[in-house]
Amino acid sequence: MNKYRSHKCNELRKIDVGKKVFLSGWINKKRDHGNLLFIDLRDNYGITQCIIDKENSFFSNLEKIQLETVVKINGEVVNRSEDTINKEIQTGEVEVSIESFSILGICKELPMPVFSDQEYSEEIRLKYRFLDLRRKKIHENIILRSKVISFIRDEMNKLGFLEFQTPILTSSSPEGARDFLVPSRLNPGKFYALPQAPQQFKQLIMVSGFDRYFQIAPCFRDEDARADRSPGEFYQLDLEMSFVEQEDIFKVVEKLLVNTFKKFSNKKLMFEKFPKISYSDSMLKYGSDKPDLRNPLIINDITEIFSREDVSFEIFKNLVKSGSHVRCIVTKNTKDKPRSFFDGVDKWAKDQGASGLAYFTLESDKEILAKGPIGKFFSKEALTKIMKKTKAQIGDSIFMACGKQKDLEKITSLAREKIANDLNLIDENTFAFCWIVDYPMFEKDEQSGKIQFSHNPFSMPQGDINNLDLENPLGMLAFQYDIVCNGIELSSGAIRNHIPELMYKLFSVAGYSKKHVDEKFSGMINALSYGAPPHGGIAPGIDRIVMLLANEKNIREVTMFPMNQNAQDLMMNAPSEVEENQLKELNLTLKLKK
RNA sequence: GGGGGUGUAGCUCAGUUGGUUAGAGCGAUCGCCUGUCACGCGAUAGGUCGAGGGUUCGAGUCCCUUCACUCCCGCCA
Numbered sequence A: 001m002n003k004y005r006s007h008k009c010n011e012l013r014k015i016d017v018g019k020k021v022f023l024s025g026w027i028n029k030k031r032d033h034g035n036l037l038f039i040d041l042r043d044n045y046g047i048t049q050c051i052i053d054k055e056n057s058f059f060s061n062l063e064k065i066q067l068e069t070v071v072k073i074n075g076e077v078v079n080r081s082e083d084t085i086n087k088e089i090q091t092g093e094v095e096v097s098i099e100s101f102s103i104l105g106i107c108k109e110l111p112m113p114v115f116s117d118q119e120y121s122e123e124i125r126l127k128y129r130f131l132d133l134r135r136k137k138i139h140e141n142i143i144l145r146s147k148v149i150s151f152i153r154d155e156m157n158k159l160g161f162l163e164f165q166t167p168i169l170t171s172s173s174p175e176g177a178r179d180f181l182v183p184s185r186l187n188p189g190k191f192y193a194l195p196q197a198p199q200q201f202k203q204l205i206m207v208s209g210f211d212r213y214f215q216i217a218p219c220f221r222d223e224d225a226r227a228d229r230s231p232g233e234f235y236q237l238d239l240e241m242s243f244v245e246q247e248d249i250f251k252v253v254e255k256l257l258v259n260t261f262k263k264f265s266n267k268k269l270m271f272e273k274f275p276k277i278s279y280s281d282s283m284l285k286y287g288s289d290k291p292d293l294r295n296p297l298i299i300n301d302i303t304e305i306f307s308r309e310d311v312s313f314e315i316f317k318n319l320v321k322s323g324s325h326v327r328c329i330v331t332k333n334t335k336d337k338p339r340s341f342f343d344g345v346d347k348w349a350k351d352q353g354a355s356g357l358a359y360f361t362l363e364s365d366k367e368i369l370a371k372g373p374i375g376k377f378f379s380k381e382a383l384t385k386i387m388k389k390t391k392a393q394i395g396d397s398i399f400m401a402c403g404k405q406k407d408l409e410k411i412t413s414l415a416r417e418k419i420a421n422d423l424n425l426i427d428e429n430t431f432a433f434c435w436i437v438d439y440p441m442f443e444k445d446e447q448s449g450k451i452q453f454s455h456n457p458f459s460m461p462q463g464d465i466n467n468l469d470l471e472n473p474l475g476m477l478a479f480q481y482d483i484v485c486n487g488i489e490l491s492s493g494a495i496r497n498h499i500p501e502l503m504y505k506l507f508s509v510a511g512y513s514k515k516h517v518d519e520k521f522s523g524m525i526n527a528l529s530y531g532a533p534p535h536g537g538i539a540p541g542i543d544r545i546v547m548l549l550a551n552e553k554n555i556r557e558v559t560m561f562p563m564n565q566n567a568q569d570l571m572m573n574a575p576s577e578v579e580e581n582q583l584k585e586l587n588l589t590l591k592l593k594k
Numbered sequence B: 001g002g003g004g005g006u007g008u009a010g011c012u013c014a015g016u017u018g019g020u021u022a023g024a025g026c027g028a029u030c031g032c033c034u035g036u037c038a039c040g041c042g043a044u045a046g047g048u049c050g051a052g053g054g055u056u057c058g059a060g061u062c063c064c065u066u067c068a069c070u071c072c073c074g075c076c077a
Helices: A059-064 A122-127 A137-158 A201-209 A246-264 A277-283 A304-309 A314-321 A339-351 A380-390 A406-421 A500-509 A514-520 A522-528 A542-550 A580-585
Strands: A021-032 A036-042 A047-053 A070-079 A096-105 A181-183 A191-193 A212-221 A234-240 A276-278 A299-301 A325-331 A360-363 A365-369 A397-403 A433-437 A440-442 A451-453 A482-487 A488-495 A536-538
Touching: A021 A047, A021 A096, A036 A059, A036 A070, A047 A234, A137 A212, A137 A234, A137 A246, A137 A542, A191 A500, A201 A212, A201 A234, A201 A522, A201 A536, A234 A246, A234 A542, A246 A433, A246 A482, A246 A488, A246 A536, A246 A542, A277 A299, A277 A433, A299 A406, A304 A314, A304 A325, A304 A380, A314 A325, A314 A397, A325 A406, A339 A360, A339 A397, A339 A406, A365 A380, A397 A406, A406 A488, A440 A488, A488 A542, A500 A514, A500 A522, A514 A522
Parallel strands: A047 A096, A276 A433
Antiparallel strands: A021 A036, A021 A070, A036 A047, A070 A096, A181 A191, A212 A234, A234 A536, A299 A325, A325 A397, A360 A365, A360 A397, A433 A482, A440 A451, A482 A488, A488 A536
């Protein structure tokens, strides 16, 4: 028999009454009545109330013991009287009458309480993460994460995918995010890079003939953190399939995500067949390529209205003449909302750096009229036209913004969210997935004016690949797609370009020579020249999936040992300085900026 | 790199128009208490008010600088 415990702390029931047992765990809570002491003993599985009175010679020692000390308790399971049963805990019908105890691990005075629903500063939580992780909420989040990953692994195996590991020390790639670099001792002056994703490896796995690959893959990107973005490292469900078209990948991933979300959450799925929205539609209707489809508000372009003679809103008209656009958001039946609601939105927009949001409300007094500060600038014919274009009705309000396309997309996207929150339009009890498809292959860099890959240079362009219009690269679409859920980008993927000649052509559009491609992607381009199957894949973010399932707003809540916003591990003291001889071995000298 | 928020006891926070000795709850220590499950009651200890500078007769409070944590923008194929 195990030396430390006969039972776990969630196991004892009425049927065990009379048994001699021994339990080990942490002292979660003491309730000291002076001559009678209750102890809640906690382990990973649950809590058992243990009790001792002053007749017992161990009483005074146990009374003095610190919370969170690890102890082994010997005793007898006894019944609780009807009025002392605790339904909150699994073992609440019984308790353990303590006969003796021993300390297995002492605990100093705690820097933060473990048994408490209080919130603590990130600094203290991260420094004492091992204590933080004992707390119920986050302990359960981490267990959920483990179960989700196991489930996904299981599903992937069932679907015929093989799990492979790919190198962690690899080469730096010129595209994408900033790399983490690792100096090579054996190759002075040269560096490995940690993979931003196993992108090239997974394609090489397809070229190697393995057909279906997946991996719960660590990815490393040296970019600044956000609430939903860990600094440094995160995990993706990386997968790749051979001899597939876009639709084949959609089928696999939809099934996997629907199964996962149904299993681990009680929230409703708005769609089991995820709607497909083209990138350009999404940018127009939602102002973003990661729309929250729980939000019913839609953005409409009404630029043309402002070239009409019977519209006299000169500020917008003049801006439109110089190339700006006007887009609007209609809110249903808001005619009775107080002035403060409308002004609040307008003021908020100004705080966001926009020039504000103009608005009016459609009312009817035999004739259509627009009420609000700028209502008088629109004729009833113009209003009718706007109503037709935006499907607005009497009683609705219209918020308008004017600006250059990029700025406009940004402010309308934010406004959509802001207004929906103000009007409480978002059903928090729902997951709304969608596919964003038809990404452009190339885009123009705003500052330099140069053509560059908009997403992934290895994606397959759409259309007849033998007759691509390379003169108009900005019109070219790619077989590239994202999954978005509740406004969070969960993953992106693509059908890959497996034809070397085509890849050279596309890289040349972005200004890279054949020589450059051969040098930077030698492994890939070489492999594709020896019989590569058509293939494609995707990589859903594990951390974000768990975040959604755990209903958390911050990725640290589902990460066991996260770093802080400055990419420091306060518990392990990373990053840290290293010894001079370590640098010397690596042929490195430090030149710190002052 | 830029903008916002926060920083007061071990922890979570209060602290008024600048005004005497900076408070509370939890935790710690000590005492009382035999049915609690956020046990109760009493007492004690515990403070560089993030740091530095300034204004003032007087600064936790006002001003400047700076640091830490956090949220956002940039960045994230």
